[in-house]
Amino acid sequence: MKIAVLYGGISGEREVSLSTGKGVIQALINKGHEVKGIDFDPGKLDEVLNLDVDLVFIGLHGRFGEDGKIQGLLDMLNIPYVGSGVLSSALAMDKAKSKQIFSSQGIQTAFSRTYVVNQFEKLSDIVMDVKANFSIPFVVKPNQEGSTLGLTIVKEEQQIQKALEVASASDSVLLVEEYVGGREVTVPVVGKQGEEEALPVIEIIPKNDYYDFDSKYKPGGSEHIVPAKVSEDLTKQLQTNAVKAHQLLSCDVYSRVDFIINENNIPIILEVNTLPGMTPTSLFPDSAQVIGWSYDDLIERFVTLSVTDKK
Structure with a gap:
């Protein structure tokens, strides 16, 4: 097939996307496809408007x-x-909206509030509301941003203003939510709509306080344990909730669903990633490898599902 791979982009996750694109392009070439790589820029839409391909593989992350x-x-x-x-x-990109959907359908979420910055006269008004509704520690993050960019775990009251400023540099809508400590896990989901399956659960052990940008993408930033050392019952619950979340948002072909297992062994959903990192050392391929799918086979599986799904 003739396949175009869009990668790079202009979001804060550009560097990760460049790696994803490089891996995907090589996998598709290895599988015998004719591949055209495009470092995507919204200011140069001609490259997309004039495409003559059978399929586009989107290797972009973020906005x-x-x-x-x-x-x-x-x-x-x-x-x-x-x-x-x-x-x-x-929907998946809008953390507040997706959380409302998950919560309404019985998937546990952390308590949170959303703040539209331009609806307040000044940032200090948001600070006051946050103080009234949250006790330390809590998390401040942009509502629509990936890879924990703009995220702060607030541990002292004097951090609140700065945390809001950092988050508002990335988005005009801010999400403040209670801090949930515990084990960080993620569950890849793959399959045509209505027939999805969850792959082995991955536990992420970051070298920093939490799974931040450096933990995700710098060599040695985190350790991945696949399959995660959790009970059979908890594994089943995580995988069931991951598929349910994927389906609630009407996701297609693949996604990766992130959770925290709290101190009471209850999984709290964080978000669904519709375009998770897909470098050869990313979480999704790590999980697929455990059940015998090579990186190249995984990418080819996505292509096959897309072609059969969208005919």
Whole structure:
């Protein structure tokens, strides 16, 4: 097949996307496809508008890649692509909206409040509301951003203003939620709609206080334990909730669902990643390898599912 791979982009996750794109391109070439790589820039849409390919593999992360915008453009151009469509991409990217959906359907979430910055006269008004509704520690983050960019775990009252400033540099909508300590795990989900399966659960042991950008992407930043050393019952619960979350957002082909297992052994969902990191050493391929799927086979599986799903 003739496949275009969109990677790079202009979000804060550009460097990760460059690695994802490089890995995907090589895997597709290894599988015999004719591949065109495009370092995507919304200011140079001609590269996409003039595409003559059978399929697009979106290797972008964050804004203009994971939020439904590029999916909408490809839909209008009638070009099939790998992964979730406009609505599910946008919902998964909007942490507050997706949490409301999960909570309403019995998947446990952390208590949170959303703040639209321009609805307040000054940031100090948000500080007052946060103080009234949260006790330390708690988390402040942009509502739509990935890879923990703009995230602060507030441990002292004097950090609140700065945490809000950092988050508001990335987004006009801020999410403040209670801090949930515990074990960080993630569950890859793959399959055509209605027939999804969860892959082995991965436990992430970050070298820093939490699974931040450096832990995710710097060599030795974290340790991945696959399959996670959790009970059979908890494994089943995590995998069931991951597939349920994926389906609630109408995700397609693949996603990765992040959880914290709290001190009472209850999984608290964090988010669904519709375009998780897909470098050869990323979490998703790590899990797939445990059940005998090589990196190249995994990428080819996504392509096959996309072609059969969207005919």
